[in-house]
Amino acid sequence: MNTSCVHSGDVYVAVAGARAGADVVHAMYGRRLARIDKGDGDFATAADVAAEKAILAVIRTARPDDAVLGEEGGHQGGADATRQWLVDPLCGTLNYATGTMTVAVNVALRDGAAAVADPFSGEVFFTDGESSWIRDAGADTRLTPTSATRLVDVNLDPPFPSAPGFRAVDLLAHPGFTARFRPRVLSTSLPLTWVATGRRAAYVTDGGDLSESVHFAAGIALCRAAGCVLTDVTGAPLGPTARGLVAAADAETHALLMGAIREGGGGGAGG
Template sequence: MTLTNGESDARLAVTAARAGAAVVRDLYGGRLARHEKGAGDFATEADLAAERAILDVLHTARPDDAVTGEESGPRGAAGARRRWLVDPLCGTLNYAVRTRLVGVNVALRVDGETTAAATADPFTGEVFWTDGTRARLSTGDGEETLTPSAASALVDVNLDPPFPNAPAFRAPSLLADPDFIEWFRPRVVSSTLAVAWVAAGRRAAYVTDGHLADSVHFAAGIALCRAAGCTVTGLYGEPVHTGRGGLIAAADPGTHAALLAMVRRQAQKGT
């Protein structure tokens, strides 16, 4: 756990995520202006205000660190060794229609590796965090170790476009695979909060397409799953952030192997 200015990076990630979560919680249910970003995507005033709160925390504690915020973009040197990745409200559409399935993600990349991360649930008060080695859950009642489990058989699949691996792989088609139907039960939370749930044993796995290198959305969840001992790869079994992209984060090797086989079978049909 890196210590800088008296506070560990992991604890700072938790503090920053909580600051953003407090804003998201306080603004929930109000009439919020939308800021269109194109291709059907948008941000609300809650996204912007939560990001400002997170950046204030990070800048105060680590003024020399670079930051990439989903809404404000990159700040600091392009080749900075230390860069914070901030997703102030993952699940904006859920939030805008008053569905409380959202997460606040803060992660630190040092020399290309995520060394600290936190995902906060604004409405339960839970914060899932890692120092790169341990994976923990912080609640109002204390802390506990995150323990993955495939017992639920629930697999969260990101069905939101784009699908850069199409036609070889389309996430919606995975749900029609006979083995998926037999072994798993699909869930679509539409927030990367569900990636943290894999680390916590609340989901058996999470599957998404996409280019995830230095992703403000996925960096925290991937770090949590790795630290918790999950099996984490790209869509085709390659290391995350290499090759064709995407993510399979599974609670155990057996669940991962089953989903990997389904993805590969779909790819063979699509080529």
């Protein structure tokens, strides 16, 4: 790719921000961290807060006039700002707090560049909105989705807003699903990067409109620019009325998943 676009502009800010957050998450791993209760069983740790501060420092230095919506700090910046960054400093907090390294750091400019960093592999996945890339050991490689692995990650983490119409757990036992795919269960948005890279055939999760979520915006941007097929769990386009997310490496995989969901593997969503 033209490496100049990675070393300047919004792509640089997204990558630098994600890496700054990932460095903090990696450095604080394994410590006994204070928990900040958010209610309903949700919480943040001191690592979430510190990582978000590191990301904000990068954005504030490079783009002082932009607004930011952070998972921990909420909205910051002028209400009249025309550009907004969506920041999730540690997606998979419960995993992290219990010593599991399956987490992601997400930074996305709304309708623009985005980056997802894996703090423990050292990989950074990024997009300029037109193509998607992985940076590993200083080398950039374009992402090429493929369903060859037949592995599908399904998020079973509550809440379940689409139940009883859609229940992700039902998909795991559907004959049409298990005949074609090998399910995996994971509660973090990191699998979206794996769909974009070809490590996973698809990812399925419940929820509302996830395209504007700090947890999912960066991963969705990566998948979209890589050429993946993305809809909600009913097959409808992502948007304000969407219900969750189905991200598939290709159209055939997406069609097979939607068939399983509509036949009852997800409780009959969209039927």
